[in-house]
Amino acid sequence: MSNTTSVKKPLLEVVDLKQHFPIESGFILKRQVGAVRAVDGISFTVNEGETLGIVGESGCGKSTTVRSISQLYKPTSGSVIFDGIDLVNAPREQMLDARKNIQMIFQDPYASLDPRMTVRTIIAEPLEIYKKRGMLDASYTKQAIETRVEDLMERVGLNKAFKNRYPHEFSGGQRQRIGIARALALNPKIILADEPVSALDVSIQSQILNLLHDLQKEFGLTYVFIAHDLAVIEYISTRVAVMYLGKIMEISRSSDLYKNPLHPYTKALLSAAPIPDPEIERKRQRIILTGDVPSPNKERFGCYFYDRCPNRMEKCKTNIPPMKRMDEHHEVACWLYE
Amino acid sequence: MTKQPSQTSYDTLLEVKDLKTYFKTDAGIVKAVDGISFTLGKGETLGIVGESGSGKSVTNLSIMRLIPSPPGRIVGGEVVFEGSDILKLPESTLRHIRGNEISMIFQDPMTSLNPFLKISTQMIETIRLHQDISRKDALKKSIDMLKLVGIPAAEERVHNYPHQFSGGMRQRVMIAMALSCEAKILIADEPTTALDVTIQAQILELIKELADKLNTAVILITHDLGVVAGMCDTVCVMYAGKIVEKAKTEELYSNPSHPYTFGLIQSVPRLDKAHDGKLFSIEGQPPNVIDLPPCCPFHPRCHKVMNICRTQYPPTTDLGNGHEVSCWLFSNHKERSHE
Numbered sequence: 001m002s003n004t005t006s007v008k009k010p011l012l013e014v015v016d017l018k019q020h021f022p023i024e025s026g027f028i029l030k031r032q033v034g035a036v037r038a039v040d041g042i043s044f045t046v047n048e049g050e051t052l053g054i055v056g057e058s059g060c061g062k063s064t065t066v067r068s069i070s071q072l073y074k075p076t077s078g079s080v081i082f083d084g085i086d087l088v089n090a091p092r093e094q095m096l097d098a099r100k101n102i103q104m105i106f107q108d109p110y111a112s113l114d115p116r117m118t119v120r121t122i123i124a125e126p127l128e129i130y131k132k133r134g135m136l137d138a139s140y141t142k143q144a145i146e147t148r149v150e151d152l153m154e155r156v157g158l159n160k161a162f163k164n165r166y167p168h169e170f171s172g173g174q175r176q177r178i179g180i181a182r183a184l185a186l187n188p189k190i191i192l193a194d195e196p197v198s199a200l201d202v203s204i205q206s207q208i209l210n211l212l213h214d215l216q217k218e219f220g221l222t223y224v225f226i227a228h229d230l231a232v233i234e235y236i237s238t239r240v241a242v243m244y245l246g247k248i249m250e251i252s253r254s255s256d257l258y259k260n261p262l263h264p265y266t267k268a269l270l271s272a273a274p275i276p277d278p279e280i281e282r283k284r285q286r287i288i289l290t291g292d293v294p295s296p297n298k299e300r301f302g303c304y305f306y307d308r309c310p311n312r313m314e315k316c317k318t319n320i321p322p323m324k325r326m327d328e329h330h331e332v333a334c335w336l337y338e
Numbered sequence: 339m340t341k342q343p344s345q346t347s348y349d350t351l352l353e354v355k356d357l358k359t360y361f362k363t364d365a366g367i368v369k370a371v372d373g374i375s376f377t378l379g380k381g382e383t384l385g386i387v388g389e390s391g392s393g394k395s396v397t398n399l400s401i402m403r404l405i406p407s408p409p410g411r412i413v414g415g416e417v418v419f420e421g422s423d424i425l426k427l428p429e430s431t432l433r434h435i436r437g438n439e440i441s442m443i444f445q446d447p448m449t450s451l452n453p454f455l456k457i458s459t460q461m462i463e464t465i466r467l468h469q470d471i472s473r474k475d476a477l478k479k480s481i482d483m484l485k486l487v488g489i490p491a492a493e494e495r496v497h498n499y500p501h502q503f504s505g506g507m508r509q510r511v512m513i514a515m516a517l518s519c520e521a522k523i524l525i526a527d528e529p530t531t532a533l534d535v536t537i538q539a540q541i542l543e544l545i546k547e548l549a550d551k552l553n554t555a556v557i558l559i560t561h562d563l564g565v566v567a568g569m570c571d572t573v574c575v576m577y578a579g580k581i582v583e584k585a586k587t588e589e590l591y592s593n594p595s596h597p598y599t600f601g602l603i604q605s606v607p608r609l610d611k612a613h614d615g616k617l618f619s620i621e622g623q624p625p626n627v628i629d630l631p632p633c634c635p636f637h638p639r640c641h642k643v644m645n646i647c648r649t650q651y652p653p654t655t656d657l658g659n660g661h662e663v664s665c666w667l668f669s670n671h672k673e674r675s676h677e
Contacts (some may be wrong), residue, residue, distance in 0.1 A: 057534035058534055104526065123360060136620075163540055174623075202563070203389060205608070206605035206617040206620070209617055210617055228535065231564075231607045237608030269536065270541035270609065271539075272535040273564070274562060274564025274565050275608060275609060276591065276608065277591055287413055288539055288540055289536045292505075292507065
């Protein structure tokens with residue numbers, strides 16, 4: 001698949017990324033009987049300073065995608081090119097050095113912080129690790145790390161007097177702030193945020209979204225932002241990728257996506273998302289999809305959305321639609337637009 | 339409450355008066371629900387919105403008297419259902435009401451079904467517990483209910499185990515069980531929170547359709563303001579164990595009066611509106627409900643806080659047309675206008 005010829009230089013380029021997890025059977029003599037095709041050949045680019053939103057239902061491969069990008073999983077095939085380096089095939093040293101610029105924020109602020117570590121240790125850990133590896137630019141002294149931790153805590157809105165406390169002493173929103181401070185510690189270029197606000201209450205959610213927004217402006221960060229809430233995605237993203245069953249169905253500017261969704265799945269998703277306004281909500285025509293998301297275990301030879309698509313055609317059953325460029329920023333994988 | 343003749347009025351089916359449920363913990367008394375009142379009419383859909391810890395679920399467990407005791411205790415108030423106070427009924431009468439008259443759907447469809455028993459066993463058990471019919475008839479009824487909630491091949495699926503169903507399907511099974519005894523009130527505690535948006539749309543559509551068909555009154559507990567907007571006739575907004583605002587849905591969204599309701603509605607990003615810059619946000623954290631002082635619990639986060647808010651809990655003011663709010667902003671105004 002060809003990539004954008006846009007003016008901006010892409011910071012991250014994902015080319016035909018596949019992440020399959022083997023299903024094994026047998027106890028001693030294990031053999032592979034199949035694979036969960038969590039991510040099944042996706043390509044996209046992320047430009048410097050923008051936010052790419054990835055949206056989709058549970059099990060569509062959103063989280064796996066970002067974990068494969070940050071090399072937490074070894075991708076089955078494809079490449080992840082960050083700043084000119086292919087992370088999948090680069091030697092380990094080079095990969096680690098490049099990965100310093102890729103940090104993650106996780107969904108569950110309760111599970112993603114070690115309960116036995118103090119806030120100070122948690123935020124300083126990335127610095128300590130990279131110091132040990134000898135990959136830190138400046139020679140960080142103990143004192144410098146201490147100051148850095150305090151600065152970071154203040155920046156994300158935590159009282160630095162709390163640095164010797166443990167995660168259980170904080171609320172969900174505050175824990176997410178700790179997670180954000182940890183992600184910022186190494187001055188990354190790109191932050192992969194895996195559903196950072198899904199577990200939070202509405203009033204806390206807007207605080208964290210505003211914080212992420214401010215940090216992006218201040219440090220010129222690039223985000224890959226995952227959420228299943230379309231309104232959140234639309235609010236925070238420059239461009240949005242809609243995923244289904246390990247494939248990207250549509251990528252477009254976030255403002256265009258709501259105004260002009262092309263893929264039947266995007267249309268259904270948008271119409272299913274509730275809008276907090278009774279007058280609009282009661283007049284809306286919903287596209288109710290039938291059935292559930294099918295199992296990602298089997299290999300597919302037709303459109304991945306075929307089973308649930310309200311507009312399916314004979315052709316869709318046996319041919320996988322390629323990504324088709326509709327205009328400069330809008331791509332869709334659907335035979336309706338051929 | 340004043341009702342305009344043009345608006346649909348409902349016969350009162352359930353009335354909750356000054357309900358208080360407290361939990362005793364080592365750290366002190368948690369006033370999970372602290373003096374709330376509302377009414378539910380026949381065929382009405384009432385929404386209860388609030389953040390985690392605001393007491394929405396405890397309210398509904400209290401209505402069914404399902405509060406684990408100890409540590410919890412319903413310390414005051416009445417729940418009047420068809421003329422009798424549920425809180426004073428003997429256990430045997432209560433068992434008849436649970437399931438038969440009022441039934442519940444819980445949030446997590448994965449844990450509300452017994453994984454060791456077939457769906458048929460669980461449904462037959464439920465039906466036979468409440469109705470005097472044979473196993474064969476109960477099975478037939480189960481199949482009919484599963485068909486009603488849209489489970490394909492219900493005759494075969496009824497003999498499956500819960501793990502053979504997906505999340506959305508399990509929630510459908512739960513709804514089928516909850517409705518199998520033709521309950522008059524259905525309490526749905528975050529029925530779609532664990533589900534994806536497309537499945538959520540299916541389930542909400544189903545609840546709406548069935549409630550219309552069977553004329554069931556629904557209490558819908560949720561934190562999602564979008565869900566409330568589409569489903570409910572009346573909405574109660576809860577904060578720290580109290581109802582801070584209650585109004586007809588249209589009225590609440592067009593004219594949110596309590597600063598908390600206003601903030602809640604404003605802080606949700608909206609798909610249909612262009613966004614520029616920052617979201618409105620309510621600063622701070624929800625309060626700890628242990629040993630709350632007798633002030634307005636929202637005052638540390640309120641953008642319109644006054645001196646009186648720090649010392650006294652505001653009385654409930656009726657703004658007309660069933661719109662009630664507990665906030666000093668309106669109370670003062672009213673007192674002055676009366677003088």
